[in-house]
Amino acid sequence: MSTGVTVRVPAKVNVQLAVGGRRPDGFHDLANVFLAVGLYDEVTATPDDTLGLTAEGPGTDLIPLDGSNLAARAARLLAGRHGIEPRVRLHIAKDIPVAGGMAGGSADAAGALLACDALWGTRTPYEELLALCAELGSDVPFSLAGGAALGRGRGELLTPLETGGEFHWVFAVADGGLSTPDVYRECDRLREAAGLGATVDDVPDPEPSPALLDALRTGDAPALAAALTNDLQPAAVSLRPSLARTLQAGLAAGALASLVSGSGPTCAFLVKDAESGARTAEALRASGTCRAARSAVAPAPGASLV
Numbered sequence: 407m408s409t410g411v412t413v414r415v416p417a418k419v420n421v422q423l424a425v426g427g428r429r430p431d432g433f434h435d436l437a438n439v440f441l442a443v444g445l446y447d448e449v450t451a452t453p454d455d456t457l458g459l460t461a462e463g464p465g466t467d468l469i470p471l472d473g474s475n476l477a478a479r480a481a482r483l484l485a486g487r488h489g490i491e492p493r494v495r496l497h498i499a500k501d502i503p504v505a506g507g508m509a510g511g512s513a514d515a516a517g518a519l520l521a522c523d524a525l526w527g528t529r530t531p532y533e534e535l536l537a538l539c540a541e542l543g544s545d546v547p548f549s550l551a552g553g554a555a556l557g558r559g560r561g562e563l564l565t566p567l568e569t570g571g572e573f574h575w576v577f578a579v580a581d582g583g584l585s586t587p588d589v590y591r592e593c594d595r596l597r598e599a600a601g602l603g604a605t606v607d608d609v610p611d612p613e614p615s616p617a618l619l620d621a622l623r624t625g626d627a628p629a630l631a632a633a634l635t636n637d638l639q640p641a642a643v644s645l646r647p648s649l650a651r652t653l654q655a656g657l658a659a660g661a662l663a664s665l666v667s668g669s670g671p672t673c674a675f676l677v678k679d680a681e682s683g684a685r686t687a688e689a690l691r692a693s694g695t696c697r698a699a700r701s702a703v704a705p706a707p708g709a710s711l712v
């Protein structure tokens with residue numbers, strides 16, 4: 407009799423998110439430098455007669471618990487791939503902010519894939535798991551892989567990156583989430599309003615920054631701070647103007663740099679060390695500009711059985 411299998415999956419921050427023009431399929435080509443950070447969701451898969459899903463933790467009232475949940479879709483996709491029924495109960499213990507721009511939903515999908523693969527003994531090769539992840543969403547392959555990676559295409563084509571040490575971060579968690587498609591749409595709207603155009607014919611191809619890749623490789627936090635960029639940040643701030651105050655509060659508290667994490671609304675602060683992180687987190691809590699402040703270290707390992 408098989409018992410439950412638990413998988414731990416990290417959150418991510420995008421240290422560079424260069425957004426190209428809108429493609430004919432509606433997605434945007436990216437130069438997306440992912441860094442996995444040590445905040446984790448846990449997905450537990452237990453044998454059951456049918457597919458079921460439960461969740462616990464902050465923000466889980468915002469998560470659909472039906473078949474549309476990305477973790478449930480992951481279980482169905484894997485079962486279909488192996489010609490079996492998705493007989494599993496999935497339980498998600500959430501610690502990654504929900505709809506926060508830190509790939510929490512993608513983490514749960516990657517976790518469900520790995521947990522079901524172990525539970526069902528389907529032994530899917532890693533490259534095939536990565537391909538299944540890409541079918542589920544642009545950020546899901548990175549949730550499986552962890553560490554640091556450059557994502558091309560819509561973010562799903564990964565090249566692992568070397569990192570030369572630990573980076574300390576603080577994350578300011580906002581009340582409520584932002585919808586990723588809404589933020590991309592706002593990015594297009596701002597480009598059009600500025601007279602620049604928003605399609606692949608209008609926007610230069612996004613390229614990774616050599617200075618940023620160097621800073622990651624050498625573990626140089628001040629150099630990484632100087633190179634952080636997120637092309638979605640103006641769009642996230644446009645949809646949620648209060649984020650400007652959050653970003654400013656972390657800088658005033660001594661962070662090396664601030665940026666919106668992915669499509670937001672979580673704000674990320676790169677700090678010098680753990681001590682500076684604790685001070686920044688405390689100042690952010692006291693500022694009243696966020697719901698919670700969390701410290702985390704990067705890079706974190708990818709999805710793994712616990």
Ligand code: C5P
Binds near residue numbers: 560590
């Ligand atoms: O791939 P994923 O399902 O995470 O994407 C969610 C939405 O974000 C897409 O439907 C699209 O609107 C937007 N997106 C995009 N370009 C990307 C990734 C996501 O426009 N590279």
